[in-house]
C-alpha cells in the first residue's frame with residue numbers, strides 16, 4: 001500500500017519519496033498546463049524501446065519558466081532523443097529564436113519530428129546529427145559565437161558533462177543559464193555503491209564527480225534542484 005503518512009522533511013525540504021505526492025503535483029499543476037503537442041510527443045515516446053527518457057514534465061515547466069524570465073532566444077540542446085525538451089524550448093522562445101540541437105541518434109529525433117512540425121516551431125530548430133563535442137568545438141572556432149547563447153540544456157552522455165561544461169561556459173553569455181539533467185542519477189548518488197545495480201554504477205560515479213566539481217566552480221551560481229531526476233541549474237557569473 002502507498003505510504004499515506006506525511007512525507008519526511010529533512011533540512012526543511014520535503015523528501016519526494018511518495019509517489020502520491022509526485023502524482024498530485026503532476027496532475028494538479030503540470031499535466032493540465034502541458035502543451036498538447038508535448039503531451040502527444042511524450043505519449044508517443046513511451047512506445048520507444050527505451051521508454052520515455054526525456055526531461056521530466058515538472059522539470060520542463062521550470063525550464064520553460066527560466067527561459068521566459070531570462071528572455072532566452074538562442075539556445076543549445078545537447079541530447080535530443082525524441083525531442084521533449086527541444087519542443088518545450090521551441091514552444092517557449094520567441095518566433096525568431098534559434099536552438100542548435102545535437103544528437104547522433106536521428107531516428108529518435110524523427111519520432112518527435114511530426115509533433116515539432118505540427119506545433120509550427122521547426123524553423124527555430126537546427127538539428128545536427130552528431131555527437132555534441134565536435135559541434136560545440138566547431139561553434140567555438142567562430143569567435144562571434146562566444147558568449148552569444150542565452151541558455152543550454154545538457155542531457156546526454158555523463159562522461160562528457162565536464163567537457164560540455166567547459167565549452168558552454170564560453171558559448172553562453174554571462175548571466176545565461178545552463179541546466180544539467182540527471183544530477184541524481186535515479187537517486188543512486190545518495191546510495192552506497194554496493195546498493196546500486198551494476199549498470200548504474202559507472203554513471204553514478206560520474207554524477208558524483210560532476211556534481212562536486214560544479215558545486216566548487218566559481219564561474220557559476222548554482223541551484224541544485226530535486227526535480228525529475230535532479231537538475232543543476234547554473235547561471236554564468238564569470
Ligand SMILES: C[S@@+](CC[C@H](N)C(=O)[O-])C[C@H]1O[C@@H](n2cnc3c(N)ncnc32)[C@H](O)[C@@H]1O
Pocket residue numbers: 053054055078079080081082083084085086102103104105108130131132133155156157160
Ligand atoms: C536522456 S536522452 C535526452 C532526452 C531529451 N533531452 C528529451 O527531453 O527528450 C539522452 C540523449 O543523449 C544522446 N547522446 C548520447 N551521447 C551523445 C553525445 N555524445 N552527443 C550528443 N548526444 C548524445 C542519446 O542519443 C540520447 O538521445
